[in-house]
Amino acid sequence: xxxxxxxxxxxxxxxMILKALALDQMHGLGIxxxxxxxxKGTFQVKPGSLFPSLHRMEEEGWLxxxxxxxxxxxxxxxxxxxxxxxxxxxxxxxxxxxxxxAIARALExx
Amino acid sequence: MLSRMTNFWRNIFAKExxxxxxxxxxxxxxxxxxxxxxxxGMNPQEARRAAKLQLGGVEQVKEEVRQARTGACLDSLLxxxxxxxxxxxxxxxxxxxxxxxxxxxxGASTALFSVVKSALLDPWPYQGADRIVxxxxxxPKIGARPSGVWSLQEFKDLRERTDVFDFVxxxxxxxxxxxxxxxxxxxxxxxxxxxxxxxxxVRPIKxxxxxxxxxxxxxxxxxxxxxxxxxxxxxxxxxxxxxxxRLDDQLYTVVGIMPRDFVxxxxxxxxxxxPDFSQLNRSSRMVAVQGRLRRGVTLQAAEAALQTSASQMExxxxxxxxxxxGFKIHLLALRDVVxxxxxxxxxILMGAVAFLLFVACANVTNLLLARAAGRNKEMATRIALxxxxxxxxxxxxTESVLLAAIGAALGCALAYxxxxxxxxxxxxxxxxxxxxVRISPGVLLFxxxxxxxxxxxxxxxxxxxxxxxxxxxxxKQDSVRASASRSSRYxxxxxxxxxxxxxxxxxxxxxxxxxxxxxLEREDIGFRSADVVTMRIGLPENxxxxxxxxxxxxxxxxxxxxxxxxxxxxxASDLPLGSILSxxxxxxxxxxxxxxxxxxxxxxxxxxxxxxxxxxxxxxxRSFDDRDSANAMPVAIINQTMANLYWPSESxxxxxxxxxxxxxxSPWITVVGVARDMKQITIDSASRQAxxxxxxQDPVDSQNMSLLVRxxxxxxxxxxxxxxxxxxxxxxxxxxxxxxxxxxxxxxxxGEKLAATxxxxxxxxxxxxxxxxxxxxxxxxxxxxxxxxxxRIALxxxxAAIVKLVFGEAARxxxxxVALGCCAxxxxxxxxxxxxxxxxxxxxxxxxxxxxxxxxxAIAASLIxxLRAxxxxxxxxxxxx
Numbered sequence: 001x002x003x004x005x006x007x008x009x010x011x012x013x014x015x016m017i018l019k020a021l022a023l024d025q026m027h028g029l030g031i032x033x034x035x036x037x038x039x040k041g042t043f044q045v046k047p048g049s050l051f052p053s054l055h056r057m058e059e060e061g062w063l064x065x066x067x068x069x070x071x072x073x074x075x076x077x078x079x080x081x082x083x084x085x086x087x088x089x090x091x092x093x094x095x096x097x098x099x100x101x102a103i104a105r106a107l108e109x110x
Numbered sequence: 111m112l113s114r115m116t117n118f119w120r121n122i123f124a125k126e127x128x129x130x131x132x133x134x135x136x137x138x139x140x141x142x143x144x145x146x147x148x149x150x151g152m153n154p155q156e157a158r159r160a161a162k163l164q165l166g167g168v169e170q171v172k173e174e175v176r177q178a179r180t181g182a183c184l185d186s187l188l189x190x191x192x193x194x195x196x197x198x199x200x201x202x203x204x205x206x207x208x209x210x211x212x213x214x215x216x217g218a219s220t221a222l223f224s225v226v227k228s229a230l231l232d233p234w235p236y237q238g239a240d241r242i243v244x245x246x247x248x249x250p251k252i253g254a255r256p257s258g259v260w261s262l263q264e265f266k267d268l269r270e271r272t273d274v275f276d277f278v279x280x281x282x283x284x285x286x287x288x289x290x291x292x293x294x295x296x297x298x299x300x301x302x303x304x305x306x307x308x309x310x311x312v313r314p315i316k317x318x319x320x321x322x323x324x325x326x327x328x329x330x331x332x333x334x335x336x337x338x339x340x341x342x343x344x345x346x347x348x349x350x351x352x353x354x355x356r357l358d359d360q361l362y363t364v365v366g367i368m369p370r371d372f373v374x375x376x377x378x379x380x381x382x383x384x385p386d387f388s389q390l391n392r393s394s395r396m397v398a399v400q401g402r403l404r405r406g407v408t409l410q411a412a413e414a415a416l417q418t419s420a421s422q423m424e425x426x427x428x429x430x431x432x433x434x435x436g437f438k439i440h441l442l443a444l445r446d447v448v449x450x451x452x453x454x455x456x457x458i459l460m461g462a463v464a465f466l467l468f469v470a471c472a473n474v475t476n477l478l479l480a481r482a483a484g485r486n487k488e489m490a491t492r493i494a495l496x497x498x499x500x501x502x503x504x505x506x507x508t509e510s511v512l513l514a515a516i517g518a519a520l521g522c523a524l525a526y527x528x529x530x531x532x533x534x535x536x537x538x539x540x541x542x543x544x545x546x547v548r549i550s551p552g553v554l555l556f557x558x559x560x561x562x563x564x565x566x567x568x569x570x571x572x573x574x575x576x577x578x579x580x581x582x583x584x585x586k587q588d589s590v591r592a593s594a595s596r597s598s599r600y601x602x603x604x605x606x607x608x609x610x611x612x613x614x615x616x617x618x619x620x621x622x623x624x625x626x627x628x629x630l631e632r633e634d635i636g637f638r639s640a641d642v643v644t645m646r647i648g649l650p651e652n653x654x655x656x657x658x659x660x661x662x663x664x665x666x667x668x669x670x671x672x673x674x675x676x677x678x679x680x681x682a683s684d685l686p687l688g689s690i691l692s693x694x695x696x697x698x699x700x701x702x703x704x705x706x707x708x709x710x711x712x713x714x715x716x717x718x719x720x721x722x723x724x725x726x727x728x729x730x731x732r733s734f735d736d737r738d739s740a741n742a743m744p745v746a747i748i749n750q751t752m753a754n755l756y757w758p759s760e761s762x763x764x765x766x767x768x769x770x771x772x773x774x775x776s777p778w779i780t781v782v783g784v785a786r787d788m789k790q791i792t793i794d795s796a797s798r799q800a801x802x803x804x805x806x807q808d809p810v811d812s813q814n815m816s817l818l819v820r821x822x823x824x825x826x827x828x829x830x831x832x833x834x835x836x837x838x839x840x841x842x843x844x845x846x847x848x849x850x851x852x853x854x855x856x857x858x859x860x861g862e863k864l865a866a867t868x869x870x871x872x873x874x875x876x877x878x879x880x881x882x883x884x885x886x887x888x889x890x891x892x893x894x895x896x897x898x899x900x901x902r903i904a905l906x907x908x909x910a911a912i913v914k915l916v917f918g919e920a921a922r923x924x925x926x927x928v929a930l931g932c933c934a935x936x937x938x939x940x941x942x943x944x945x946x947x948x949x950x951x952x953x954x955x956x957x958x959x960x961x962x963x964x965x966x967x968a969i970a971a972s973l974i975x976x977l978r979a980x981x982x983x984x985x986x987x988x989x990x991x
Contacts, residue, residue: 072145
């Protein structure tokens with residue numbers, strides 16, 4: 001992805017991460033795999049974009065992290081949503097819904 | 111919850127730990143990816159490589175995260191700052207008052223504490239300055255007070271007390287005429303033993319100090335120069351070191367230049383003392399002796415230890431040296447050289463400023479608490495609507511910190527300006543010349559820390575309230591019965607009462623000091639200072655002595671009187687309102703036992719028209735005239751205090767006394783006249799006994815004289831006229847210390863003026879702060895009671911009654927404060943009395959006047975809130991609830 005697209009998609013990436021963590025806490029690799037899964041392979045998040053986002057969102061207070069053991073007994077850092085994060089996910093979802101609806105209408109118009 | 115705050119903390123203070131964690135996280139990602147690939151069928155080697163490729167490099171990822179974090183951090187910081195600034199801008203009045211209050215508190219306290227610290231507590235830049243002492247002998251046979259000089263043999267004995275001192279040095283004054291390029295200048299200098307420089311621990315910036323070989327009699331003449339003299343007369347020329355200069359007609363080689371601000375003994379030139387220990391006469395006392403105590407030796411212990419030396423000298427030499435009977439040795443620490451008066455003034459000012467600081471803090475606390483209580487509902491509402499509590503805390507903190515920061519910055523500027531102002535007010539000679547008065551960083555930091563602490567602690571109050579209280583209750587809260595606000599209201603009222611009490615104290619003190627100053631100004635000094643200019647002329651001993659001195663000055667007087675515009679001129683070895691020689695005397699026919707004291711007196715040698723020039727009447731007998739020449743009978747004019755002291759029930763005319771000299775028999779002096787008292791030393795000191803002798807009869811003490819000139823011509827021109835005449839008589843004689851007598855009188859009150867000025871400033875500031883504080887408290891309290899007032903009006907109460915309620919609250923606070931203040935004033939009045947002259951510290955008139963004005967102040971402060979209360983519309987107010 002080139003620079004311009006990355007910026008546009010940063011907000012979207014945040015939303016993806018929030019959505020991925022909506023049900024359960026996960027470590028970094030798990031989050032990217034989940035995003036791949038729920039977008040049916042459209043978004044393949046590189047660690048170079050994933051980690052900055054994860055840490056930034058932690059700064060914002062939407063995520064909170066803790067160290068734990070992964071599936072194969074290795075140490076990994078797990079992230080989960082905070083209440084603020086859940087609120088952010090909801091408002092982002094609504095906003096995205098409004099935008100896509102507006103764009104769809106605009107494209108339909110002649 | 112407070113994740114934001116902990117993140118911020120972590121970013122600043124735990125960078126390394128955070129970095130290691132990040133490293134571990136990225137590596138664990140790489141591991142997990144590797145594991146995934148192995149499960150997909152790759153072999154471990156390939157899997158690891160593939161994972162690394164996909165990762166794109168551990169360091170790059172870490173760098174991206176770091177940038178993202180910093181960016182986010184800065185963003186949130188800027189956001190908070192902007193929010194804080196906006197909140198403050200919405201309430202500019204509150205913000206301005208809070209900022210100004212903090213600025214005043216920080217500025218005033220920093221300025222004064224810095225001045226006190228650098229001028230009084232630690233002005234000396236010498237090594238071990240707190241251990242340096244002046245050693246003084248007291249010979250009861252000669253006089254009741256310790257004298258300042260020793261003989262060389264005694265100095266040698268003192269030097270051997272290495273158990274008490276690690277250095278003992280001796281010195282004398284050595285003032286010289288510098289002849290160089292045009293005009294002669296009198297330079298104050300000192301002789302000093304070579305180890306003096308070692309003791310002080312100050313190294314020259316050029317050249318060297320004396321060697322001990324140069325400190326012997328008949329060694330080559332060397333001199334060490336001060337930085338000031340070097341730049342002023344020698345243009346900071348580095349080649350001066352090693353060259354010879356002409357001082358008092360003799361050549362001295364300059365061996366070194368001392369650093370700036372080195373002014374030991376107030377001198378600009380230092381010569382080796384070169385003590386000649388072959389001089390065995392123990393009674394010929396010329397040198398002052400100073401020493402540095404060994405570490406761990408207290409002043410008292412040292413004095414006790416030195417007593418054995420004194421007793422030994424008495425034992426061994428008592429027969430030849432009769433003054434050794436009852437010989438005592440006293441030590442005076444360097445820091446005690448600062449005039450007692452100034453130290454006391456500054457200490458009291460420190461107290462005033464501490465009060466001011468408290469008042470400022472109280473005000474800021476009150477303001478912030480009031481504002482906080484008003485925002486309880488706002489906080490509760492925001493939390494109920496889902497705002498993050500930590501975010502609210504952060505915003506409140508930002509506001510307080512912003513206030514504190516702006517206030518502190520202003521305070522620093524104020525401190526800087528104030529320190530300079532104070533320094534310009536301090537009269538010359540009141541604090542040591544070495545003192546470098548500047549802002550003390552420690553004090554500044556303390557004041558700023560205090561400002562921040564106050565701001566932060568009190569700014570957090572609303573947030574803590576919001577956390578603790580039950581949301582539901584807070585929202586439902588009836589503003590009159592608010593449980594949280596009861597305790598904070600109590601605190602606010604206590605602070606307000608305290609403020610009023612302190613204001614009373616400071617204002618009363620200021621009034622007392624100002625009145626005392628006015629009393630001093632109007633005090634009768636005993637002589638007429640108008641139209642008189644004084645200057646000093648010193649005759650170098652190698653060219654003038656004995657009769658030459660008398661002849662020179664007699665001729666000088668004659669010539670100056672011939673000048674146009676000069677009405678009269680006179681001479682005196684010491685002027686009034688300054689230092690003067692003081693010696694023990696023996697009164698004929700009256701032993702110390704009869705008198706009940708060892709008689710002593712101030713004395714000066716003067717010309718015959720000294721008294722008429724200063725308009726000092728001779729009450730009995732006659733003034734000096736031509737009869738009183740060098741070979742005639744020694745005579746003296748005494749002052750009234752001396753007459754009353756030693757000859758209380760008889761006329762002193764014709765009575766005799768003599769000076770107590772240790773090494774020779776001094777002649778009997780006959781009293782021929784009694785003059786009215788003149789103030790000596792300071793205006794507020796009690797009258798001292800003094801006598802005057804004709805200068806013709808005392809050439810020894812008349813080497814350096816003050817010339818007094820009375821003229822109605824502008825005073826600026828007179829010194830040049832005199833200089834012109836002087837050059838005709840001796841081209842190498844400078845005049846120095848030119849001063850109008852009026853200025854001398856004014857300057858003698860310098861310390862009192864300083865105290866009065868500063869206390870007045872503080873009193874004004876305290877008054878202002880109290881006004882603001884009371885306004886804040888009443889205003890807030892009234893706004894809380896608006897509903898109560900509305901109900902009362904709805905129930906038929908008179909609007910005037912509402913106004914009376916508001917004023918009543920203000921008056922009650924003020925009365926409580928005033929009562930507290932009066933009690934405190936009665937206790938503390940004692941402390942102030944040392945500063946006062948003719949004024950009692952806690953007199954009823956001042957107290958009641960100040961109390962009345964403070965109560966009016968409270969009423970004035972509540973005018974605006976009362977008006978607001980009066981205009982409350984019951985409908986609107988009740989609906990708000």
